[in-house]
Amino acid sequence: MELVTLQEILANTKKEHYAVGAFNFNGYEDAAGIAQGAAAARSPVILMASQGACQYIGLYETAGLIKGIAKKLSVPICLHLDHATDLDFIREAVRAGFSSVMIDASAKPYEENIHDSKTIATFAKDYHCSVEAELGKVGGKEDNIVVEDRTASFTDPAQVPRFVEETGIDALAIAFGSVHGFYKSEPKLDFDRLAAVLKLTACPIVLHGGTGIPIADIQKCISMGLAKVNVGTELKAAFSNTIRKMCAELPKDEFDPRKFLKPVKAACAAIVQEKLEAFGSAGKA
Numbered sequence: 350m351e352l353v354t355l356q357e358i359l360a361n362t363k364k365e366h367y368a369v370g371a372f373n374f375n376g377y378e379d380a381a382g383i384a385q386g387a388a389a390a391r392s393p394v395i396l397m398a399s400q401g402a403c404q405y406i407g408l409y410e411t412a413g414l415i416k417g418i419a420k421k422l423s424v425p426i427c428l429h430l431d432h433a434t435d436l437d438f439i440r441e442a443v444r445a446g447f448s449s450v451m452i453d454a455s456a457k458p459y460e461e462n463i464h465d466s467k468t469i470a471t472f473a474k475d476y477h478c479s480v481e482a483e484l485g486k487v488g489g490k491e492d493n494i495v496v497e498d499r500t501a502s503f504t505d506p507a508q509v510p511r512f513v514e515e516t517g518i519d520a521l522a523i524a525f526g527s528v529h530g531f532y533k534s535e536p537k538l539d540f541d542r543l544a545a546v547l548k549l550t551a552c553p554i555v556l557h558g559g560t561g562i563p564i565a566d567i568q569k570c571i572s573m574g575l576a577k578v579n580v581g582t583e584l585k586a587a588f589s590n591t592i593r594k595m596c597a598e599l600p601k602d603e604f605d606p607r608k609f610l611k612p613v614k615a616a617c618a619a620i621v622q623e624k625l626e627a628f629g630s631a632g633k634a
Contacts, residue, residue, distance in 0.1 A: 350426065352419055355449035355479035355577075356519040358393045358427045359553040362576040367629030368567075371395035371429060371555075372621055373581030375402045377414060378613040379588050384418045384426065385614060386621025390631040393424060394621070395449070395577065397431040400438060408438075412446040424634035429481070431579070439469055443478045451522070455483040459508060466516040474517075484512050485524030487557045506545040513552045520553040520577060521546075527558035536562050540569065547574045555579065564627050571629060578628055580620075587616045 358369055374380040374396055387394035396415055403411050412428065419426040429449040430442045439450050450473060454465040466482035473480050485504030504523040513521060523546055526538040536558075546554060553576035559567065560582040567578055595609045625631050 350419055350422060350424070352416060352428050352446070352448040353393075353425045354477065354519070355395070355427050355429060355481060355553075357479075358395060358425050359520060359576045361633070362553065363574050365629075365633070366572060367633060368556075368571045368575050368578050369393050369395055369427075369630050370559075370621065370624045370628050371397050371431075371577055371579045372584055372617075372624075373397045373399060373402070373431060373579075374584070375588070376406065378610050379584055379617045380414060381418060382614040382617025383584070383621050384422055386618035387424050387426070387625060387634075388422050389618065390622045390625040391424060391634045392625040392630040392632070393426075393634050394625065394630075395427045395429050397429045397579065397581070399431045400433040400435065403430065403438075403442065408441060409445045412442075416446060427479075431581075436465060436469065440472055443473050443476045447478060449479040449481065449519075451481040451483070453483050455486045455524075459512075463512060463515050466512075466518055470517040470519075479519040480517075481520040481522060481555060482512075482516060482518045483522040483524075483557075484508060487522070487524045487527060503539060503542060504546060506542060506549055509546050509549050509552075513550050518552065520555050521550070522555040522557050522579075524557075527556055527562060536566070538562070538566055538570065540573070543570060543575065544573055553577060559583075559624075568627065568629075578624075580624060583620060584617050587620055588613050591616045 372383045398411050415428045427449050428447050430447050431451050432453045433439045434453050452466050452469040454462040470480040486502045525542045555577040557579045559578045559580040591613045
């Protein structure tokens with residue numbers, strides 16, 4: 350299939366009470382594993398590359414890789430640029446063929462966040478590309494973006510309607526208790542804040558920092574109307590731990606890189622399939 354936009358892949362989530370999983374990748378093996386997991390679950394899926402991952406792989410190379418993977422599959426795939434702060438870089442990702450981009454101007458004052466998010470949304474529409482933005486600041490570390498606990502701030506629901514209307518975005522990431530990376534203590538989501546936001550906008554709402562949140566809590570959010578769940582750290586850990594395991598198990602005279610890397614695809618596929626089934630999107634492709 351051809352890539353689909355974020356707007357298209359999230360269109361039925363609220364009506365049919367499921368969320369689409371969005372998974373970060375950093376190369377071919379985890380990207381292929383994500384796609385395999387989605388195919389096994391017969392689920393739509395969002396493959397996410399951070400600005401740092403794109404700089405590592407190459408922006409146009411990233412787009413080409415995922416377009417090639419998508420052509421072989423019969424499940425909808427959205428290629429999403431995650432947590433990008435550089436407007437010129439985002440524009441280039443749109444030109445390269447990403448079907449969705451995230452402008453993260455959450456560290457800026459409210460008015461500047463609106464301005465930058467609207468700028469990208471206006472630009473992307475000419476390329477049939479969706480745009481996600483963030484209001485409030487999700488804590489933790491995501492690629493090169495670090496938000497200390499003391500500076501993290503929950504989304505103010507009262508700011509949401511104007512933000513969505515003036516920016517013209519297709520999805521909104523909000524801060525209501527999740528963090529990027531592994532949790533240092535049990536995560537405590539503010540369900541009342543999520544409910545308030547969902548009452549004020551029809552814009553699809555996104556949960557960042559899905560790794561480590563109890564599945565029951567995520568499913569509660571989905572039942573309330575959450576549309577997209579981001580998972581990144583869990584796949585990074587699976588990738589790294591699988592390589593370490595293969596290095597320990599394979600003979601020291603084994604030099605075929607594929608024997609070290611192939612199990613990464615299976616490890617990531619298993620995680621993705623399990624998540625998509627939990628998010629309720631299995632069988633929706």
